[in-house]
Every structure is written in structure tokens, then in C-alpha cells.
Amino acid sequence: MVELLSPAGSPEALTAAVQSGADAVYLGFGAFNARLGAKNFTAEDFAAAVRYCHLRGVAVYLTLNTLLSDRELPEALEALRFANDVGADAVLVQDLGLLALAREAAPDLPIHASTQMSLFSPGGVRVAESLGMSRVVLARETSRQDIDAVCRTCSAEVEVFVHGALCMSYSGQCAMSALIGRRSGNRGACAQPCRLPYGVGAPCTGQTHPLSLKDANLSAHLPELGKMGVACLKIEGRMKRPEYVALVTSIYRRLLDEKRKPTREETAQLAQAFSRDGFTDGYYCDRHGADMFGTRPENAQVPEELFAAVRKTYASGEHRLQPVRLRCEVRRASAARLTATALRRGVPYTVSVEGAVPEEARQRALTAQKLSERLEKTGGTVFSVEAADVAVDDGVTLSAAAVNALRRAAWEQLSAELEKTPLCGAPHRAARQVPAPPPPSAGDGALRLTCSIARAEQLTPELACGVEAVYIPLELLDKLEIQPYADRTKIFAILPRVFRGKDEALFRETLCRHNALSGVVIGNLGHLPVVEGLALERRGDFGLNVYNGQALRLLGQLGLDSATLSFELRHQQIRDLPKYLPCEAILYGRLPLMLTENCPVNAAGQCRRSTPSYLTDRTGARFPTLCAYGCRCEIENSRVLYLADRPEYRACGLRYGRLRFTTESAEECLSVLRSYQTGDAAPPQELTRGLFYRGVE
Numbered sequence: 001m002v003e004l005l006s007p008a009g010s011p012e013a014l015t016a017a018v019q020s021g022a023d024a025v026y027l028g029f030g031a032f033n034a035r036l037g038a039k040n041f042t043a044e045d046f047a048a049a050v051r052y053c054h055l056r057g058v059a060v061y062l063t064l065n066t067l068l069s070d071r072e073l074p075e076a077l078e079a080l081r082f083a084n085d086v087g088a089d090a091v092l093v094q095d096l097g098l099l100a101l102a103r104e105a106a107p108d109l110p111i112h113a114s115t116q117m118s119l120f121s122p123g124g125v126r127v128a129e130s131l132g133m134s135r136v137v138l139a140r141e142t143s144r145q146d147i148d149a150v151c152r153t154c155s156a157e158v159e160v161f162v163h164g165a166l167c168m169s170y171s172g173q174c175a176m177s178a179l180i181g182r183r184s185g186n187r188g189a190c191a192q193p194c195r196l197p198y199g200v201g202a203p204c205t206g207q208t209h210p211l212s213l214k215d216a217n218l219s220a221h222l223p224e225l226g227k228m229g230v231a232c233l234k235i236e237g238r239m240k241r242p243e244y245v246a247l248v249t250s251i252y253r254r255l256l257d258e259k260r261k262p263t264r265e266e267t268a269q270l271a272q273a274f275s276r277d278g279f280t281d282g283y284y285c286d287r288h289g290a291d292m293f294g295t296r297p298e299n300a301q302v303p304e305e306l307f308a309a310v311r312k313t314y315a316s317g318e319h320r321l322q323p324v325r326l327r328c329e330v331r332r333a334s335a336a337r338l339t340a341t342a343l344r345r346g347v348p349y350t351v352s353v354e355g356a357v358p359e360e361a362r363q364r365a366l367t368a369q370k371l372s373e374r375l376e377k378t379g380g381t382v383f384s385v386e387a388a389d390v391a392v393d394d395g396v397t398l399s400a401a402a403v404n405a406l407r408r409a410a411w412e413q414l415s416a417e418l419e420k421t422p423l424c425g426a427p428h429r430a431a432r433q434v435p436a437p438p439p440p441s442a443g444d445g446a447l448r449l450t451c452s453i454a455r456a457e458q459l460t461p462e463l464a465c466g467v468e469a470v471y472i473p474l475e476l477l478d479k480l481e482i483q484p485y486a487d488r489t490k491i492f493a494i495l496p497r498v499f500r501g502k503d504e505a506l507f508r509e510t511l512c513r514h515n516a517l518s519g520v521v522i523g524n525l526g527h528l529p530v531v532e533g534l535a536l537e538r539r540g541d542f543g544l545n546v547y548n549g550q551a552l553r554l555l556g557q558l559g560l561d562s563a564t565l566s567f568e569l570r571h572q573q574i575r576d577l578p579k580y581l582p583c584e585a586i587l588y589g590r591l592p593l594m595l596t597e598n599c600p601v602n603a604a605g606q607c608r609r610s611t612p613s614y615l616t617d618r619t620g621a622r623f624p625t626l627c628a629y630g631c632r633c634e635i636e637n638s639r640v641l642y643l644a645d646r647p648e649y650r651a652c653g654l655r656y657g658r659l660r661f662t663t664e665s666a667e668e669c670l671s672v673l674r675s676y677q678t679g680d681a682a683p684p685q686e687l688t689r690g691l692f693y694r695g696v697e
Helices: 011-019 043-055 073-086 096-105 122-130 144-153 176-181 219-228 242-258 264-273 304-314 368-375 400-420 461-465 474-479 501-513 525-531 549-557 571-576 666-678
Strands: 003-007 024-027 059-064 090-093 111-113 135-137 157-164 215-217 232-235 322-330 337-344 347-354 383-392 448-452 469-473 490-494 519-522 537-540 562-564 583-589 592-596 613-616 622-628 632-636 640-642 656-660
Touching (some): 003 242, 011 242, 043 059, 043 073, 059 073, 096 111, 096 549, 122 135, 122 144, 122 501, 144 157, 144 219, 144 501, 157 219, 157 242, 176 592, 219 242, 219 264, 232 242, 242 264, 242 304, 264 304, 322 400, 337 400, 347 400, 368 383, 368 400, 448 666, 461 666, 474 501, 490 537, 519 525, 549 562, 583 666
Parallel strands (some): 003 232, 059 090, 135 157, 157 232, 448 469, 448 656, 519 537, 562 583, 583 656
Antiparallel strands (some): 157 215, 322 337, 337 347, 583 640, 592 632, 613 622
16 A cells, blocks of 8 residues: 655644645654754654554654764754653654664664655665665655656565655755855755746846746546556655645545546645646656746635635544454353454554453343444544454343443553554664764864866866866766876766666776776765776765764765865864764865756757856845756856965865865866965965855754
8 A cells, every 4th residue: 555644834734734644654753864944853742743643544754864963963862762661653864874874773673765865766765775774755746657667676665756845956955055154954944946037148137936846736647657566655845734734635636546636626726725827747757847836925825614614624633543352251150251353554453352241130131232332433533443343241241331341441551562562674673772883083183186178178287186086977988088187096987866776887887998087975874885896996975964973884884985074164173073983075166066867948948058057136246057967967166165365174184185176277276285285375366265164053
């Protein structure tokens, strides 16, 4: 059975989701989930929510899907332990360090890979499986063909977003909110700058929104998703009103149960509840372009009449009655015995209670029919009796009060059993102390400069001679004769952060063909199968979002030789981070703000692959757009990060410092290199210190 998963951003939204037919809900409590703006739960609220949901056969998934600093990891681990203790059915995780600790602290708790992990290929999903993750939430940009490929070739459960907001950037690969306003999307505080107006290759007039996508609506594709083997259909919306949650959940519930597409009226209700100039199924259908973009007016009217009707429905009593089978025996000279059994996801849960001893009947004996009628009274509970098997000795009687007491005792015990038992994973959970990690040993050594290029003409012999390694995009390797440069420095191939399963063989063939390569730069877990068995040094890229020492330990276990740290870290955090691998940081360059599947320049009809275009915001800032692998788009910051005149980066324990060249000419690349070599060049007029001193929320 395909699971319908609904958002619960508040206790009322939880009730709305459950009473409207959700099979599972996802929610957060505390400070470590990707929707800090939602009305998140306290720990006590969360425990009560688990009991409420489990009693009604609904699974509960805790979202702990943000990046965590080393100081935050202990608190996050305590939240995970608490969820494990109260019977949460799974935890969604983004941070590799928390994943490593979770496997040790709560080995029986199912862990789901958040969409923030940027997984979209069979290889990446299989790596997640090997790390102990039982389910993977695929990137929203994944097409039906790619979803099918993952379902066919991987054993982990696959979860797909079917309704709700679409981020412009791949989740986990967006730094726009962080770099512009210190509100990190990777840490649950996104300010949604993608919904603002921008000009494409021109000043911003306030009329165009090239980063604002319509909401997804895959309601017409549910039968196909089920046939593929998708395990879970996810509705986005932890920031939405409970009425929205109830309406969308109820419509998708009907479509799944009745195995059909939505009616015109149902589609209209979905749009009335919330839309941005309509809906899109563009990513699922592998159809990109301007039709996928849309906005919502700030003064859009809330459908109060529709929402009032929806609210009346989910708030008008219990709609999730749980079927129970009863067996009752009333035997002479023995205590009456009642057994109640509820079936949950194919697993029976049974309780038995004993009551009063029946008496000899003086006037009217108890009949099987009368006993059944009394047992089937379930008012005030979540149970409904679907069958009652009773056996009564002739000539005995049992008072109505005694039968009622027997029934109440059974409901109480069955409720307690259902509330405490997880629906997913092991029914009984182990909890272990995490041993103290060994001391880190990779923080020593002089800082060495590396550089990455975006265009072939940026690479010169002089540049190669001045750095420890040059990182070259994989797709540029065939446009360069790299052997002469390999005689001067190490040459690494940068694997594209976003790709598909069909690209994996091409990547491997290209790496094998270029014998002058010293190594490869890995920015996605799906790259690991591509390089398996190749005699190449492996350096982790910023796409892996390394935010703490535990993540470094895990990457070392996966075979990486070094890793680039998240550029959302302050220099003090970099300095204090336990360095279980040699660490690299970006010290210069335009930092990438977004990596998008749907190119905003192409959608505006202005595609110029050979010449970088740009977006302009309302302040006049210009953000270059570069063509990325697969005709995707990488949006760069408007100002270059520059730290050559600051001494702090040399005291952070870094092994490598990267100069990230994007829009620079070959001459400018050399000038920047010299400024970092000497430290005495005048800084450029327009620069940023990035988040090196400010950090993020």
C-alpha cells in the first residue's frame, strides 16, 4: 500500500491531517528542523502526538533535517533519543554527522534521508542504504523515468513529493538566503528570496519572478507512481493552515482509495486552497520552461467559506475509527474473558482482560446476541467492532455494568498497547551510549592553495604552477590537453553536483580515459559508486555540506581523503571543528547561491551558453548565471568572497584553501593568486567576506 504522508506544522494541523486520512505525518520539535517558522511542537507535545497518531494507526516521522555544528550535535542527539524512547516511527536527517551518531545511539530507529541530501540517482540511493537509511526522499526535480529507475534498482523505500511548494534550487544546494540575509535554508531559516522579483539580463522592474516556481501537483499521476513501487507520497506544507492540510490530504486520500484521477471540482478546490498561477507537473514529466513559473499575490484571498467547511469536517468528531475483532467467553464459575485484536499494517495487536464471574440466572439468562450488542458499544473511543465471536454458557447471567467494565478494560489496555508501539521498525527499541570519538589528527600542516576553474581559457601554465591542485569540471576535460598542466600540479576532475543515473557510466569512462588525473572532487553521495575501484585521490566538495567533525569521520569511512567545509561556517567554527580529515575551505570567489534544474535564463528566452548572463535584484545587484552540467543553471553571488588581506583563515587548521574562479579572465585569476600568495595586494572595491565572520542563523 502506498503511504500518504501529510505535514503537521502545529497540533491543529496534526489533527487535521490524521482526521482527513493521512497514513503518516511529519513534524518537528526543538531547533533542528527545516521549518523553524512553523508552530513546532514541544517535546511533551511530540510525545502526545505520537500517542494520538499511533492509536489511530498513523505513523509519526520527526524532522531533524538541518545542518548541525559540533556544539549542537549533543542536543540534536538527545532529541533523537527522545523520539526513539517515545516510539517515533522514523527520523528525517540531512546532516551526515547526526546520521553517524544516530546509527550508534538508536540502532533500531528507522532513518530517512531528507530531500536536503540531494539524492536523485540509483547510485546515491544505494549509498544511503549502505549507511543504514531505510527510506530516501528524492529531490523534487526527479522525473518519472528517474523515479522508476531508482525504484527498480534500489531496496530502500522511495518517497516522492506530490503536492506543494517547489524550491527553485535543489534542496540542500541553496545558499541564497544564507549569503544575502544570514538565514540559512540548510538550517531551517530560509527567507525565500526566490519569491522576489529579478530582472533577467536587465534591471529589475519588479514585474518578473524568474526564480518563483508554481506549486507541484501530481494528483493525476498517483496510479503510475504506485505501479513504479513508490512507497510514500508526500504533501508539502508545514507552514500552511490546518484547513489546507485537511483539504489536500482528504482529496489525495480519495484518489488513492478509489484509484482514480482528480475531478475538475477537486482540482479547482486544490487551486482555491493555494496555488501560484496554477500548478505544475513539469519536473515529473521532464518538461521544463516558462510554464513552470508562477507567483501568488500578496493580497490573495483566503477561501474562508471552503476552509470553514473543511474545518467543520475534521473537527466534528472521530473519523479514524479502528476496526477491532472481539472474542468473549462467559463460562459458569469462571471469570468472564474478553480478547480484543486490532490489525496494524498486517501485524495483529491483541489484549485480553478478565472481569466478573457470571451468576446463575434467576429470571432471564444472558444470550450471545445480547452480549454482542453490549460489547459493540464503542462510543467515546476510536474503536469500531467489525466482528464479535461470543460464547455464553446456558443459564448464566452477567450484569450490564460488568460487561461494560470488561469492555472498558479491553479498550484501555488495547489503547495503551497501540499508543506505545511504533508502526515502523522494531517494536522494541535499543538505546546505547555513544562512545567518545578518538582525537582528530588531520588539523596539522601548512595551508596549500588550490583553485577551481569554470572555463578552459582560465587555465594557464602560470596558474598551474602556483597552486597545489587545479580542479576542472569533468565536462571540460575533453576541451583541454591536461598533461602539460599535470606536469606542474595535480589535476582533479570536478564531478557535477547534479546528474542522473544514466550519466554515471559516462562519468566513469571519462575519468578512466584521462590518465593525467590525480584525483576527483566529489560533491554528492551518488559520486561514490562512480569512482569505486579507481586509483584516484578523492576530495569532498562543498555540495556534501560538511558542517561538523562527525561528518568528516563518516566521509573518511566512505573513502574520502579530504573534504571541503560548508561556506556557511564562521572562521571560529572552522578553527574549532574536529578535523578527522584534511579540510579545505573556499577562500576566494563568487559563492554559488543556487543550482537549478529549470534555467531562469532559458525560460526567459535569453539562453546564451557561451556568455554568462545575470539576474538583477531590486537593489541593482547582479548575480551571474553559469551554465552547469546537463543545461542546468548555477547562480553565483553578486560579489566575490575575498579574504587575502585577513589573517584569520591561516589560523583555522585548514590543509587547503580554494580560489574559486567563475567569471574571471585568465589575467584576473593570476592576479588573485598573487594576492593570496603575498597577502599584500589591495582588495577589490566590491567584495564580500561571505559568512566567514557573520555565520548564519
